[in-house]
Amino acid sequence: MADKPFLASSRYQEQQWRANRTGAHPDILEFEKRFIRRMAKLDVPMFASEVIRSSQRQEDLYALGHSKARAGQSPHGYGCAVDLVHSVHGWNLDRKAWEVIGHVGQEIVTQAGLAIVSLAWGGDWKFYDPAHWEIADWRMVKDDYPWPERA
Numbered sequence: 667m668a669d670k671p672f673l674a675s676s677r678y679q680e681q682q683w684r685a686n687r688t689g690a691h692p693d694i695l696e697f698e699k700r701f702i703r704r705m706a707k708l709d710v711p712m713f714a715s716e717v718i719r720s721s722q723r724q725e726d727l728y729a730l731g732h733s734k735a736r737a738g739q740s741p742h743g744y745g746c747a748v749d750l751v752h753s754v755h756g757w758n759l760d761r762k763a764w765e766v767i768g769h770v771g772q773e774i775v776t777q778a779g780l781a782i783v784s785l786a787w788g789g790d791w792k793f794y795d796p797a798h799w800e801i802a803d804w805r806m807v808k809d810d811y812p813w814p815e816r817a
Contacts, residue, residue, distance in 0.1 A: 667710045667752065667755075667759065667763050667766070668708065668709040668710055669709065669710070669711050669753070669754055670709045672711045672753055672754055673706055673709065673711050677753075678711050678713075678753055681711075681713035681753055682702070682713055682714075684713060684714070684715065685713075685714040685715060685716050685717045685718070685748070686716075686717060686718040687714075687717045687718065687745075688718060689718060689745050690717045690718055690745030690746075690748075691744075691745050691746050691801060691807065693785075693801065694717065694745060694746060694747065694748050694799075694800075694801065695717075697748065697771075697774065697775065697785060697799065698714050698717070698748045698750065700774050701750060701770065701771055701774055701799075702714070702750075704770055704773075704774060705767075705770060708770070710752070711752065711753035711754060712750050712751065712752055712753060712767075713750070713751065713753050714748050714749065714750055715749045715750070715751045715756075715797070716742060716748070716749045717742070717745060717747070717748050717749075718742065718743075718745050719740060719742035719743055720743075721737035721738065721743065722737075724736065724737040724738075724739075724740050724742065724743060725737050734793055741800040741801060741804040741808075744804060744807075744808040746800055746801040746804035746807060746808060747798060747799065747800035747801070747804070748798075748799050748800075749797045749798050749799075750767070750771075750797055750799065751797045757797055759796075764789055764796035765789070767789075767796065768787050768789040768790075768796060771785075771787060771799060772787065784801070784802040784803065785799050785800065785801060785802060786799070786800050786801075786802040787799055788800075
């Protein structure tokens, strides 16, 4: 998983701006920032492939069988989730590599003094989605947050 030369590349820097974060929950953004930084210290390049997801994108993923959620049913539609993938291998990592990634993410969530609400990891689900992290109670949180209009 480690790829120190890629971390120094302009392509890695460009990936960091790929995902739409406009209106995302601040705790998801803080988790993403800390996760990317921690993985970089381990020489593992990662990036957020998606944070905010449009209704059309959600419906497309549902139709392809890549999501169990339709538009309005996904935390991505409310900025309460992030998909974090390897910068070079994308989702093409073995289960052991995803377990390391999950462990690092859980470690970040449970750090003392970190004010992130409880996060759930898709690697713990029956519908295995190890790149996915979401605010565990996103349905309650979404009602308390001033979300911008979603496309």
